[in-house]
Every structure is written in structure tokens, then in C-alpha cells.
Amino acid sequence: MASFADIHLDSGIARGIVRGDRRAQAVAYRLMSPTIMGMAVRILQDEGLAQEVVQDTFVELIDKAHTLKDPAALVAWVRRVAVNHCYMRLRSPWHKRRSPDPEVPEQLDDSNGDERLQGYRDMERALAVLPAETRLVIWLHDVEGYTHREIGELTGQTASYSKSQLARGYGKLTQLLRGDEDDGTQADTVRPACSP
Template sequence: MDNHLARLTLKGDQRAFAELVSLYQDKLFHMSYRMLGNRQEAEDVVQDTFLRVYKNLHRFDISLKFSTWIYRIATNVCIDRLRRRRPTYSLDAESSDYEGLDGYSMMPSDETTPESELILTDTQRIIREAIQSLPPKYKTIMALRYMNELSLQEISEIVEMPVTTIKTRVHRGREMLRKKLEHRL
């Protein structure tokens, strides 16, 4: 269906492009937010991604999956933003306001108490911060794998790397997270 909408957009159908936007804007926002940890930047990435898609749609190979192509563009935009950032570490830095948490990030429980919710929210914050502190090459892979639930093959296509490299980075990223979280949780 995505490829059909892409073909219609190439023929000038603005409604088809609007449908592509509505299909992907939330998914791209969540992926970008998890990679960048900043709501405004994530919104900018989504907008920039759709601008690039619209301008370069003529380059899209219809024989490939549209979702892989658009995720690759969004991931590259995020990586570019991460590369431009200068590392800043401050104890006074504003922590996330817990927006962006969804059902996936919440552990199911039969009994929810205010205390268990506070512990869970704090744990999620610590894990998000640990992922944010990973080097970009690991952060990207970990976000795509565990937060967006993409397969190793899909990640390989998005970041244009062999699956074996993706497996290695997932393994090393998990090890880095384990070490970072060992003393915090």
C-alpha cells in the first residue's frame, strides 16, 4: 500500500502524500524522540524527513519497501543531529518530563500502586538516560531494535550495514547498557 501511495504521489496526488504523512508521522516521531531525547528536535526531524521524502521521491526504488526507505532517511537525519551536538554533561540538566512513554514501555501489572508506578517511571528514566549516553553508532541501533522493535534485517537496510555488524552492535550496546545500569538499578 505504501508503494502505491508513493506512486500516486509521484503522479502529483497530494492526498496520497498526506496519507503517507499520516501513516508515518507518529512512528517517525517516536523513533526520533527515542534517539534524540528531545521533543522539539524529534518534531524537526519528522518535518525534515518528509521534506526529503517529497523532494527525493523520484529516487525511490518501487521494488523496495517504502517503510525501510523512510526510516533510513529519518535515522540519517537523527544521526546528523547527534553528530552536530557537542557533548554537554550537567547535573542541573533538565530531565525528561516523562512524555513519550507508551504502553510498550510500561510493564504490565495486576496491582499498580503509586509506589510501584514511581519506581517504574524512575527505572524507565534511568534506562532512557543510559541509552542516550551511548555513542551514536550504538544508540541508533539500540533505539531501532528495542524501542521500535525492528528486525536485524530491517535495521541493516535502514542504516545500510551488514546484518553481522548490526548483531555485533546490538551485543556491544547491550553490554554497555548493562555496565551503565549495573550500579544504578
């Protein structure tokens, strides 16, 4: 599992970080950095930028942890900082210029190796094809449990924008993972009113 919700940071470690204890910082790094890296690399699709996110997040944690009033909120605080660092990089003109228009790979499933690992690889490759902001929305909503309203606040958009991105993303993922040319979903169409 790669979510911050799966991180259990002992209260003693959290207090140690607030105190500036190097050993507590090292334990926290071991616990949290793989999750931050996992999130950043999947959203940004760039290992170098993802490592920068990890680095900047921890530097901010170490520099500012002493201002944290509630050590129990430390993981949530780190998540917010890490998400902000991801989003800043996503929005940077430099990153936008480097990101090519995504192309659909000819075939996702090359049927090699363990089925579970193949499933990971297929999902990773399908994610990589999505537009960056769509990946951000999917990851924050489905893995990190952000609400559409929270994603809207982060991106300066509306909750509806987040919903629309999620639906578009899943439409594309479904298509890619099924290997369909057109799966007939109506992700991009205006939703007809549903009867109560």
C-alpha cells in the same frame, strides 16, 4: 508499537506519493510521523531535534519520492532517511556539546499511576540516562530490527562495536530498572570463550 515494521502503507498510497499526490503525502504523514517522532525523540532525547528529523525526513520524501523505483520499498526508504537524520544530529558537535554526561536518577520507580504507564515511564527515563550512541544502537537493533553489521555500517564502526554498545546499554538498563547498585553483569568484561 512504535516500529516501522508495524506500518502498513497501502500500495495505492505509496504510488500516490511517488506521483506527488498531496493527499497521499498527508496520509503517509499521519501513518509514519508518529513512528519517526517516537524513534527520534528516544534516540536524541530532544523534542525539538526530533521534530526537525520528522520535518527533514518528509521534505526529503516529498522532494525525492518521484525517483523511487519501487513504491513497495517506500517505508524502508523513509526509515533509512529518518535514521540518517537522527544519526547526523547525534554526531553534530552542537548536539554533543549540549548533551550533559548522563547521571543516574536516584529513583526510577515512584510507584504512581497505572502499572503499565509506570513501566513506560521507567523505560523512558532509563533510556534517557544512556549515552546517545548506546540509545541509537539499542533502538535500531531491538526495535527496528537492524543487524549489528547494519548498525556498524551506519556508524562507521564494526559489528563488534554495535554488540558491545548493546551489551553495555542493557547492563545499564538492567541496573537502572532493577534499582541495583551493581547487578553483577559482565557486559564490559571480555567474554570468555564459550564451550560448544
